[in-house]
Amino acid sequence: MDKVDCLVVGAGVVGLAITRALAQLGREVLVAEKHQDAGMETSSRNSEVIHAGLYYPTGSLKAHLCVEGRNSLYAYCEERHIPYRRCGKLIVATSETQLEKLAAIHAQAHANGCHEVTMLTAVQAQAMEPALSCAAALSSPGTGIIDSHAYMLALRADAENAGALFAFDSEVVGGIATADGIAVWVCDGTGQETEVLAKTLINCGGLWAPRLARSIAGLNAESIPPPYFAKGNYYSLAGPAPFSRLIYPVPETGGLGVHLTLDLAGQARFGPDVEWLDNVDEAVDYTVEPTRADKFYCAIRAYWPQLPDASLQPAYAGVRPKIAPPDGNADFLFASHGNLRYLGLYGIESPGLTASLAIAAHAAKLLSHS
Structure with a gap:
């Protein structure tokens, strides 16, 4: 032995x-x-996103280790010359009914030590990202992307x-x-x-x-x-990216909503959605069905109304290794x-x-x- x-x-x-x-x-x-x-x-x-640590319950391991890990990761990228960009992100309320949730995220971010997160009016957010449609937004300059x-x-x-x-x-x-x-x-x-x-x-x-x-x-x-398995499908955008920052909607149950992320080459991709899988034993089917994109258009157009028809192409899928059911x-x-x-x-x-x-x-x- x-x-x-x-x-x-x-x-x-x-x-x-x-x-x-x-x-x-x-x-x-x-x-x-x-x-x-x-x-x-x-x-x-x-998504290859370096998260700032905004959403997680104060005092949780996710909150503490995300904030600590973010700082360590940026330093490590500098030390080892790993490609990354601190591009920032906007979390957007697409209607007046979401303003209360946005304010709660703002408070949670500050409770977690993310004091750089600020609230923006619609005019301020659109000055940063002219293609954006929103009622208000949060700016998280500490968010970035990395070559994982x-x-x-x-x-x-x-x-x-x-x-x-x-x-x-x-x-x-x-x-x-x-x-x-x-x-x-x-x-x-x-x-x-x-x-x-x-x-x-x-x-x-x-x-x-x-x-x-x-x-x-x-x-x-x-x-x-x-174990619980939540599949997330991603779709890439045909054509140039309309934003220079990541754009996230107010989170949904099971995930952070269909958001826009960028890779280091500037290519935009949207996702992930939340698709709960049953009876996963030996392998995961990572196939991205083209028809699932139909639901993406409505979600994306809530914050980017100019999204062209037929512009989303299947990219890839991942699975979140969860240990709580859909309602937990x-x-x-x-x-x-x-x-x-x-x-x-x-x-x-x-x-x-x-x-x-x-x-x-x-x-x-x-x-x-x-």
């Missing part, structure tokens, strides 16, 4: 950040990733330079909690299984983190949340077992990318006595 100090399961952006943090602390770290490369699920299927792939490459390079090892095409298919750690079975692409004893196992399985936890005998079942909300969850022989990270949806460095620091602190 092979033995290792720390086994990180999952090489998404959070798994990479935690691996980097632990390796730079001198821990021996092995990463098992079932795909052939890093970040091939949720981490490469999102370049970011993940930098995290992996830092981790490897600190001694971490990566095993791709290697899926953890089960295990058992013991007095000495977590013994797991790792299956490679040929079907061959290897048994590994990890003094500490860190479950960064994203969408599949709860399922992985349930495959390990001896873990406290009550500490493992049920949940914070990030860090669940331990057996004197931190196991640390499970559950429900690491947005703002997981923004918060990733802060999540890693938090996890490393939790694991400092393991």
Whole structure:
């Protein structure tokens, strides 16, 4: 049986950040990733937005780690020359009936430490973005965009330079909690299984983190949340972007509404919507149906009335790894077992990318006595 100090399961952006943090602390770290490369699920299927931390309940891990992670991420991008842009965003009320919700977001942002967020009249917002239609808006200058792939490459390079090892095409298919750690079975692409004893196992399985936890005998079942899957579809805009900032509507249940984001080349894309999936067992269908765009036009024209007909094209889809049903909300969850022989990270949806460095620091602190 092979033995290792720390086994990180999952090489998404959070798994990479935690691996980097632990390796730079001198821990021996092995990463098992079932795909052939890093970040091939949720981490490469999102808006690539650096969030400011406006929406989340004050005192929650999402609020704290987003604000802390945003600052760390901007600094890391500068240090490692990762492409990014602090473009800012506007959150818009498209009718008088939404002004109360907009004011509540403004108050929440300031409670979370985002004091740079300001309220704008419709005239002020339209002076910044002439194509915009709104009753009022919030300006969040701390919001930005990032090349998430370049970011993940930098995290992996830092981790490897600190001694971490990566095993791709290697899926953890089960295990058992013991007095000495977590013994797991790792299956490679040929079907061959290897048994590994990890003094500490860190479950960064994203969408599949709860399922992985349930495959390990001896873990406290009550500490493992049920998974819920919320698919988000994105559509790209044919033609030049009408805005220089990100444009977000007032949030909707399950997500932040159909918003406009930009990539670093200036291409505009809209999404995601919220499509709840049932009975997701082994794989996710990431197909973007062209007909779903029909509902986008109405939502977008609430803040950009000049959106041309037939200008939205299917782009890509992602899935939010939620741990609360459609009518609920949940914070990030860090669940331990057996004197931190196991640390499970559950429900690491947005703002997981923004918060990733802060999540890693938090996890490393939790694991400092393991």
